[in-house]
Amino acid sequence: MNEPINxxxxxxxxxxxxxxxAILDSPEYLLFRAGSANEALLALxxxxxxxxxxxxxxxxxxxxxxxxxxxQRKKNQHLPIIFLxxxxxxxxxxxxxxxxxxxxxxxxxxxxxxxxxxxxVFVDLFRKTRELARLNxxxxxxxxxxxxxxxxxxxxxxxxxxxxxxxVKNNMQIISSLLSLQADRAIAGxxxxxxxxxRDRVHSMALVHEKLYQSxxxxxxxxxxxxxxLMDDLLHAYASGQAKVQLRxxxxxxxxxxxxxxxxxxxxxxxxxxxxxxxxxxxxxGEIHIQLQTDxxxxxxxxxxxxxxxxxxPVNWEQLESYxxxxxxxxxxxxxxxxxxxxxxxxTFELNFKTQTAVxxxxxxxxVVN
Numbered sequence: 001m002n003e004p005i006n007x008x009x010x011x012x013x014x015x016x017x018x019x020x021x022a023i024l025d026s027p028e029y030l031l032f033r034a035g036s037a038n039e040a041l042l043a044l045x046x047x048x049x050x051x052x053x054x055x056x057x058x059x060x061x062x063x064x065x066x067x068x069x070x071x072q073r074k075k076n077q078h079l080p081i082i083f084l085x086x087x088x089x090x091x092x093x094x095x096x097x098x099x100x101x102x103x104x105x106x107x108x109x110x111x112x113x114x115x116x117x118x119x120x121v122f123v124d125l126f127r128k129t130r131e132l133a134r135l136n137x138x139x140x141x142x143x144x145x146x147x148x149x150x151x152x153x154x155x156x157x158x159x160x161x162x163x164x165x166x167x168v169k170n171n172m173q174i175i176s177s178l179l180s181l182q183a184d185r186a187i188a189g190x191x192x193x194x195x196x197x198x199r200d201r202v203h204s205m206a207l208v209h210e211k212l213y214q215s216x217x218x219x220x221x222x223x224x225x226x227x228x229x230l231m232d233d234l235l236h237a238y239a240s241g242q243a244k245v246q247l248r249x250x251x252x253x254x255x256x257x258x259x260x261x262x263x264x265x266x267x268x269x270x271x272x273x274x275x276x277x278x279x280x281x282x283x284x285x286g287e288i289h290i291q292l293q294t295d296x297x298x299x300x301x302x303x304x305x306x307x308x309x310x311x312x313x314p315v316n317w318e319q320l321e322s323y324x325x326x327x328x329x330x331x332x333x334x335x336x337x338x339x340x341x342x343x344x345x346x347x348t349f350e351l352n353f354k355t356q357t358a359v360x361x362x363x364x365x366x367x368v369v370n
Contacts, residue, residue, distance in 0.1 A: 004030040005123045006047050010040045010066070011055040011084070016108075020053060023112045024119060037061035041069065044076060050126030051119055056085045067102065080122045082115075084108060165209040172206030197273065197324070200237065204230055204269040208261045221261035223300075224251035224292055230265060231290065234272045243280035251292040254300055256355060263331045264302075267339075270324040271304045271349050279308025279347060299354045307346040 007029050009020045017033045024031060032047065034040035037060065040052075052070070056063035063083055070076050086108040104118055176199050183195035207230055211221050231247055256264055272288070280286035291303040328349075332339045337353025 002028065002127065004028055005126055006030050006032060006049045007119065007123070008032045008034060008040065008043055008047075008049045008052045010034045010037075010052060010058075010063075012036060012058045013055075016055065016084075019110070020115075023110065023115055029119075029123070037066045037069070040066060044070065044073070049079060051122035052079060052081045053115075053119070054081050054083055056083050080125075082106060082118060082122075084110065162212075165212045169206045169209035172202050172209070176202045176206060196237075200234065200269055200273055201266060203233065204265040205262050207233070208258060208265055211261075212258065217255070220255040220257050223254050223256050223261060223264060226261065226265065227251060227268060227290060227292060230268060231272060231288070234269070234276060238273070238276040242276060243283045244285045245276065245280060246285070246287045248287060248289040249291075251290070252294050254292065254294045254355075256300075260335060260355065263334050267328050267331045267335075267351060268302070268304070270328045274322075274324050275304075275306045275308060275347070279306045279310075281309065283308070297354065299352060302351040303348065304351075305346060305348040310345065310347050311343040 005028060007024065009017055009024075009031060011017050011020070012035055014035065017035070021031050021033070032043050032049070034043055037058070040054075043049075054063045054067065058066070061069075067081050067083075070079065070081070080103040082104045083102045084106050103122075106115060106118070179195050179199035179202065183192050183199065186192040186195060207226065208221055211226050211229070215222070228249060228251070231249075235245060235247060275288055287307045289303075289305045291301075291305075293301045293303075295301075328339065332351060332353070335351075335353040337351060339349060339351045342348045342350075
């Protein structure tokens, strides 16, 4: 059985309240009596009501004035009020009543069936509204619980993904260290150089995973920070017996997903190692300037310039059979970009690609531009 619904009856005449109680007597209702405006307001402070049956003609504070006072309270703004009157009302009084918040008028003597019917409508509406509120509350609680579960699950996955990046980085660092040890034991020559080149490439890939492990965003790498770290590591690795090289950076913030970041890092590694090994041969010092720019269309431009020896004669660098430069060309295609070289007072490479146009070709294991 449904719990009884509260109804407030307001009239300054006790016999009128008795009559209203007799008409509305039902186990479905809990009837409250108020003989004055103060009693009615006090009842409203302590209880929730489905409807108020309110007499217009009362001393001190009449029904219109009381209705206005009731509606001023936010909680009761939409509480339905049925006015009772023993007098015929003109249009002005009726409009005043509706303006005060009345939903209906009933004239005395009251027709019991009409009063029961009108009160029943508002009780039913109150019950459905309250049930809807309960359902909303239950749904909100369920949603909050589900959101908390999803957040916990995402946090677990983030922790797991961080651990994966950490382990991948550690494994690559081990490979890099093994290659370095093998290079140190190898007889000086091409084999030693090749082993160190492979070591540097592995290190550039490991650095991507290290940056992801350190970042809150596990989906992309901030390549400005990555560029600085990689160049510092390479400069340290090639410091012994080489010219003193000064690094200059002009880097704008940009982020790349993991796969593009690895390709970008390998290109930067090849350009840097090539410059550190060959550009400043026979010189005491040199300078490498790296510029990174982005635009609103999502295009990224990497400009890698050194003030080294350059090429003695104009060359078509795309025809050079250097393994490192061949790798740069391949990786540029994978990025869906373009790269140009200029040589004169030093060498400059300029790489341009868009982060959203590099996609896997269905026919080749390369990237192409849409």
